Each structure stands twice: as structure tokens, then as C-alpha cells.
Amino acid sequence: MSVQSEIRRLTAPDILARKGGEPIVCLTSYHAHTARILDNHCDLILVGDSLGMVMHGLETTVPVTLEMMMLQGHAVMRGSKRALVVIDMPFGSYEASKEQAFMNAARVLKETGCGAVKLEGGARTAETIRFLCERGVPVMAHVGLTPQAINVLGSFRAQGREEADWGRIENDALAVAQAGAFSLVIEAVAEPLARKLTAAVAIPTIGIGASVACDGQILVLEDMLGLSPRVPKFVKRYTDLGPSIDQAVAEYAAEVRARTFPTAAHVYPMRAKKP
Numbered sequence: 001m002s003v004q005s006e007i008r009r010l011t012a013p014d015i016l017a018r019k020g021g022e023p024i025v026c027l028t029s030y031h032a033h034t035a036r037i038l039d040n041h042c043d044l045i046l047v048g049d050s051l052g053m054v055m056h057g058l059e060t061t062v063p064v065t066l067e068m069m070m071l072q073g074h075a076v077m078r079g080s081k082r083a084l085v086v087i088d089m090p091f092g093s094y095e096a097s098k099e100q101a102f103m104n105a106a107r108v109l110k111e112t113g114c115g116a117v118k119l120e121g122g123a124r125t126a127e128t129i130r131f132l133c134e135r136g137v138p139v140m141a142h143v144g145l146t147p148q149a150i151n152v153l154g155s156f157r158a159q160g161r162e163e164a165d166w167g168r169i170e171n172d173a174l175a176v177a178q179a180g181a182f183s184l185v186i187e188a189v190a191e192p193l194a195r196k197l198t199a200a201v202a203i204p205t206i207g208i209g210a211s212v213a214c215d216g217q218i219l220v221l222e223d224m225l226g227l228s229p230r231v232p233k234f235v236k237r238y239t240d241l242g243p244s245i246d247q248a249v250a251e252y253a254a255e256v257r258a259r260t261f262p263t264a265a266h267v268y269p270m271r272a273k274k275p
């Protein structure tokens with residue numbers, strides 16, 4: 001007898017079917033406990049390779065490994081029940097050949113149980129995306145600013161600032177959509193271009209710093225919670241947890257130093273001796 005969860009998890013086709021419909025709510029998560037909270041509100045949870053910068057304090061996402069992604073992918077799958085979980089393929093795990101991409105993506109799907117992977121790159125990645133999709137791997141694509149290319153780009157600058165670049169970015173978006181991607185992250189592009197891309201492709205666009213002209217939105221959770229020391233200009237901080245954590249830790253440290261920290265004696269009062 002098969003044991004099925006009572007809550008049906010969203011799938012890549014469910015997200016694809018939302019093109020032009022109700023906006024798609026997405027956030028990143030790397031942990032079981034934040035994933036549990038996000039699962040109440042989000043359609044899609046991305047285990048982004050931004051974890052290299054957010055969790056590990058790296059300067060870029062380039063050093064992130066497949067093992068790092070899978071470890072946090074397991075945690076997010078354990079914490080969530082309903083959202084589609086997408087895991088980023090890190091730099092160096094899919095570019096060498098479409099066969100390399102398939103071997104690594106299949107491992108991610110089989111070992112974590114997630115529903116899809118994300119690959120950065122436009123036209124240059126289209127052949128790989130087609131290869132994966134034809135073999136049962138749902139792919140979320142990612143164009144505009146592609147942070148894994150930082151060493152070629154030179155900085156995390158907004159893309160398509162000159163209208164002359166729009167054709168190339170539109171070509172990227174069309175190429176990955178035609179290759180079979182079920183959705184498309186558009187990062188750091190101005191509203192008119194985001195609007196143009198959203199109208200041009202038949203798959204949902206998910207914006208990050210790409211205006212409201214997209215079918216859905218994504219942010220890095222720690223950025224919107226005020227836990228990241230440096231955030232892109234476009235990020236709205238919905239709360240500021242940094243100072244709250246600082247205050248709580250300061251209070252704890254003061255109690256430990258003053259020996260007023262609640263000890264086991266408070267929690268487990270001694271029983272009176274029997275006469």
C-alpha cells in the first residue's frame with residue numbers, strides 16, 4: 001500500500017498553469033524551520049545558491065558545491081509539505097555538457113525529493129534545458145543578472161540598462177522558454193524590459209528586482225527579514241530581525257555574567273524530602 005501525504009505538493013506544471021493568473025509567491029529558504037513557516041504562504045520555495053553568501057559568508061556564489069545544495073535541500077523538503085521546492089544547480093555542476101547536467105540534476109531530484117532544479121543562463125543553456133526536460137527534470141530558468149557569471153560580469157549590476165541590450169535578454173528568455181523551462185526568474189532588470197519579457201514568453205516570469213510586471217516575485221528570505229548585512233537596493237525589508245537578535249543575545253549575556261540566568265533549579269524545583 002502506498003503512503004501518500006494528505007497535502008498535495010504543488011508541481012512544476014501547477015506553477016506553469018499560473019501564467020498570467022494569480023501572482024506566484026516565492027521565497028528562498030535553506031532550513032527546515034524557515035521552510036515550515038514559508039510553506040503556509042508560498043507557492044514555491046527556492047533553495048538558492050545564495051546560501052553561499054547568506055549562510056556561509058562567501059563573497060559570491062561561485063564556490064558553492066552540489067553537496068551544500070543537497071544538504072539544505074533535504075532540510076527544506078523536511079520542513080515543507082505544500083510548496084514546490086526548487087534547488088539551484090551550483091556553478092560548475094551543469095555547464096560542461098548536457099550529460100553532466102543530467103547526472104547532477106537527476107541526483108538532486110532522486111536524493112532530496114525536490115520537484116525541480118534551477119539553472120542560470122539564457123540561450124547558452126537552452127540546449128541543456130531541453131535535454132533535462134525531455135528526460136524528466138523540470139527546469140526553472142534564470143536570466144538578466146546571473147550571479148554565477150560574476151567573474152565575467154565584474155559586478156552585480158542591473159542588466160539591460162541600455163535599450164540596445166534588450167534584444168539579447170529577450171532572446172535569452174525566449175530560448176529557455178522554448179526549450180521547455182516551466183518558469184523563468186528575471187533578476188535585476190528595469191520594468192519596461194520585465195514587462196516585455198513577461199509578454200513575450202508563455203511561461204510565468206518570477207521577478208527579483210524586476211518590478212511588478214512579472215507573474216510572480218521572489219526575494220532572499222534573510223534580505224527581507226533584515227538579517228543580511230548587505231542587500232540589493234531593490235529589497236524591501238519587511239522586518240529588522242538583526243537588532244532584535246542582538247538585543248536578545250545581549251540580555252542573555254548579561255544574565256549569564258550576573259548569574260541571574262534561569263538555571264535548572266527554576267525549571268525543575270527540588271522535591272521536598274519525605275519525612
Ligand code: KIV
Nearest residue numbers: 028048049050185208
Ligand atoms: O540563489 C538565489 O537565491 C536565487 C534567487 C536570488 C532568485 O537565485
